[in-house]
Structure formats: structure tokens, C-alpha cells
Amino acid sequence: MRFLPVIKTNGAKQMAIDEAMLEARAKGLIPNTLRFFTWKPSCVTIGYFQSAKREVDFEKAKELGVDVVRRYTGGGAVFHDAELTYSLVMGEDELPKDIVKSYEIICSFIVKGLEKLGIKGTFHPINDIIVNGRKISGNAQTRKKGVLLQHGTILLDIDVDKMFSLLLVPDEKLKDKMIKVVKDRVTCLNQEAREKVPFDALIESFKEGFEETFNTALEPGNLTEFEIMEAERLAKEKYGSEEYLQCR
Amino acid sequence: MNELMPSDRLYNTNYSWIKISEGIAVIGVTKVFVTSVKEFVFIDLPKLGEIKKGDTYVSLESVKWSGHLGSPLTGEIIEVNDPLFDDPEKLNADPYVNWIMKLKLSNSEETKELFDADTAIAKSTCQVH
Numbered sequence: 001m002r003f004l005p006v007i008k009t010n011g012a013k014q015m016a017i018d019e020a021m022l023e024a025r026a027k028g029l030i031p032n033t034l035r036f037f038t039w040k041p042s043c044v045t046i047g048y049f050q051s052a053k054r055e056v057d058f059e060k061a062k063e064l065g066v067d068v069v070r071r072y073t074g075g076g077a078v079f080h081d082a083e084l085t086y087s088l089v090m091g092e093d094e095l096p097k098d099i100v101k102s103y104e105i106i107c108s109f110i111v112k113g114l115e116k117l118g119i120k121g122t123f124h125p126i127n128d129i130i131v132n133g134r135k136i137s138g139n140a141q142t143r144k145k146g147v148l149l150q151h152g153t154i155l156l157d158i159d160v161d162k163m164f165s166l167l168l169v170p171d172e173k174l175k176d177k178m179i180k181v182v183k184d185r186v187t188c189l190n191q192e193a194r195e196k197v198p199f200d201a202l203i204e205s206f207k208e209g210f211e212e213t214f215n216t217a218l219e220p221g222n223l224t225e226f227e228i229m230e231a232e233r234l235a236k237e238k239y240g241s242e243e244y245l246q247c248r
Numbered sequence: 249m250n251e252l253m254p255s256d257r258l259y260n261t262n263y264s265w266i267k268i269s270e271g272i273a274v275i276g277v278t279k280v281f282v283t284s285v286k287e288f289v290f291i292d293l294p295k296l297g298e299i300k301k302g303d304t305y306v307s308l309e310s311v312k313w314s315g316h317l318g319s320p321l322t323g324e325i326i327e328v329n330d331p332l333f334d335d336p337e338k339l340n341a342d343p344y345v346n347w348i349m350k351l352k353l354s355n356s357e358e359t360k361e362l363f364d365a366d367t368a369i370a371k372s373t374c375q376v377h
Contacts, residue, residue, distance in 0.1 A: 047309070047314075048290075048292075048307065048309065048314060049289075049290035049292070049307075049309050049314075073314055074290075074309040074313075074314025075309075075314070097284075098284075099284070099285065099312050099313050100312065126312050140314070141313075141314065142314050142315050142316065143313075143315035143316070144304065144315060144316040144317075144318065145262075145302060145318050146261075146262070
């Protein structure tokens with residue numbers, strides 16, 4: 001199992017790398033791969049089927065210097081700010097065919113990683129991890145050509161007011177109530193950990209959690225030439241393009 | 249006839265069924281697949297024109313799954329079941345009536361890689377869980 005160095009870059013490139021990894025795995029060019037990454041600048045990602053203009057306040061995003069990118073996975077809009085994000089590509093046949101079960105197995109590495117940081121997390125079906133009843137991690141999956149791509153977030157800090165200034169809600173009158181609900185129901189690592197965890201220690205905890213979950217050693221590696229070229233192409237032609245972002 | 253995998257069509261390993269007649273393949277997704285992933289909420293249909301085997305022909309999101317299915321065969325898409333766009337749940341209701349695309353085949357050799365219903369069931373190739 002390959003383990004990539006942390007990549008800190010913008011949302012279009014991150015999503016392009018994920019899809020390039022999926023393509024490379026489908027072609028048999030790379031082994032199963034795990035990577036962690038962070039977002040620079042912060043980014044709102046919308047689900048594959050969502051309408052960007054219905055989900056995101058573009059003026060506010062521009063004002064705050066926040067990118068907006070459409071994901072390859074399904075689900076809702078997410079504001080990626082102070083968080084650690086991971087992505088994993090694996091052969092679909094190496095995981096249970098049951099979708100919730102596959103989420104649970106993969107998410108176990110986050111639960112184990114949290115445990116190493118002294119935090120008790122539990123898997124909450126379909127695809128969340130909660131700590132003391134509050135969500136700390138959300139995850140999304142897609143499958144193509146026999147390969148499963150799962151990416152997910154581990155919240156390090158959260159600014160719910162900023163998040164709601166960027167995301168549109170169906171009914172403005174309910175916005176304050178929704179903000180309160182999210183504040184009650186979402187937590188983050190900095191709230192749950194006894195002390196601030198250095199970034200490298202975070203990565204190490206989740207890396208070890210992964211190795212234990214899958215009973216495998218993660219081998220340090222780098223993106224292949226194919227992945228780099230494909231990611232550059234996808235970042236330019238797909239994830240960085242206004243046409244793809246606004247296609248719904 | 250097996251309700252989950254009728255014997256009047258062929259199957260691939262990626263949740264699709266294929267019914268071929270006079271060089272035209274009608275293609276859709278299997279009952280086992282739609283039952284496993286639950287209600288579809290979104291569907292992305294292909295455009296008319298050329299498609300290669302393996303290229304995405306349909307993207308789907310259900311209440312617990314999202315993914316992109318590759319075309320089982322190469323050819324020219326000559327018809328798309330457009331009403332599915334507004335009512336993806338029709339796929340859940342009857343995936344063998346509600347086909348997704350019709351393909352004019354350009355490489356009949358590829359059909360040799362498809363399975364009949366018995367083989368597909370034996371291989372459990374079309375099961376999601």
C-alpha cells in the first residue's frame with residue numbers, strides 16, 4: 001500500500017489528484033494508495049450532482065478568497081478550512097460489497113487514529129464519525145472501473161458562522177436555527193483533544209490507525225508521472241474550469 | 249426466469265445488462281444493483297455519439313452510493329432514455345424496462361466478454377452486497 005507525502009494546494013488540484021489516482025489504479029499503474037492533504041486556499045466543494053449556484057454564495061467566496069470546486073464524489077456541499085483531508089483508492093473487490101460496511105471498515109482507521117490521540121470516536125452510518133454524539137468526520141465514496149475512491153475530512157477546527165456565510169440555505173429565515181443546530185452537532189479535534197496536537201503527530205496517528213485497520217505497512221511513495229500529468233490536465237480542463245463547476 | 253437476472257440478456261462485471269439485436273445493444277443497470285444501492289436521487293445520462301468500452305455512460309447517486317459506470321461495449325450512442333433524468337427512481341422501479349442507452353456496436357468481438365444470466369449469477373459478478 002502506497003503512502004504519499006502531504007500535499008498542500010488548491011481544491012481543483014486536490015480533486016484532480018484524487019481522480020488521477022483512481023484512473024491510475026484502474027489501469028493497474030499504481031498500488032492501493034492513501035494520502036493526506038490540506039487546502040490552500042480554503043475551499044467549498046460541492047457534490048457531483050449539486051448545482052453550484054444553489055449551494056454557494058460566490059460573492060462571499062470571492063471576498064473571503066475561498067475556492068469553489070465540484071467533487072467527483074456525491075453528497076452535499078462542504079467547507080474545507082481547518083481540517084485534515086484524506087483520500088484512498090483501493091480495488092473495489094478488496095472491500096465488502098456492502099456499501100455501509102465498506103464505509104465502516106475504511107472509517108475504522110480514523111476511529112483508531114483518534115483513539116491514539118485520546119479521543120473516543122465511533123462510526124455513525126452511513127458515512128460519519130462522531131465524538132460524544134457530535135460529528136467530527138464526514139466521508140464520501142465513489143466507484144469507477146472496479147476502483148473505490150473514498151475521501152473524507154477530519155475537522156481540526158470549525159467556524160460555523162463563516163461556513164454559513166459561504167453556503168446558501170433553502171430558507172434564509174431558518175439560517176440562525178441551522179447555525180445553532182450545526183454548532184450543537186459538530187465538533188473538531190481542537191475541542192476534543194486534551195492539548196493541541198502537532199500536525200506531524202496527527203498524520204502519524206492516522207497513518208498508524210490505517211496500518212492497524214488494514215494490517216498492512218504503508219510504504220512511502222510519490223505520484224507517478226502518469227498521475228502528475230493526468231492531475232495537471234484534470235485540474236486545468238475539469239476541476240478548474242468554470243464550465244464544469246457550473247454544469248448544473 | 250430469474251427476476252433478478254433475466255435470461256433474455258447479457259451482463260458485465262460492472263452492474264450493467266446488455267440486450268443485443270441486429271447490431272444494436274440496449275444497455276441498463278441490473279436489478280441486484282439498484283436494490284443494493286437503494287433509491288436513486290440523481291442520474292447523469294450520456295450524450296449521443298461515440299463511446300468507448302469503459303468510458304462512463306451513466307453517473308448515479310443514490311441515498312447511500314455514488315458512482316460512475318463504464319460502458320460495457322464500444323459504439324455509437326443512438327438513443328438515450330432522457331425521461332430518466334427527471335425521474336431516476338424509475339430505475340429502482342424496473343431497471344429492465346427502463347434502459348439507459350442504445351448503442352450501435354462497432355466491435356462485436358467485445359460481446360464475447362459478456363456473461364449470460366447463469367454465468368453472471370454463478371460469478372456473482374453483478375452483486376453489490
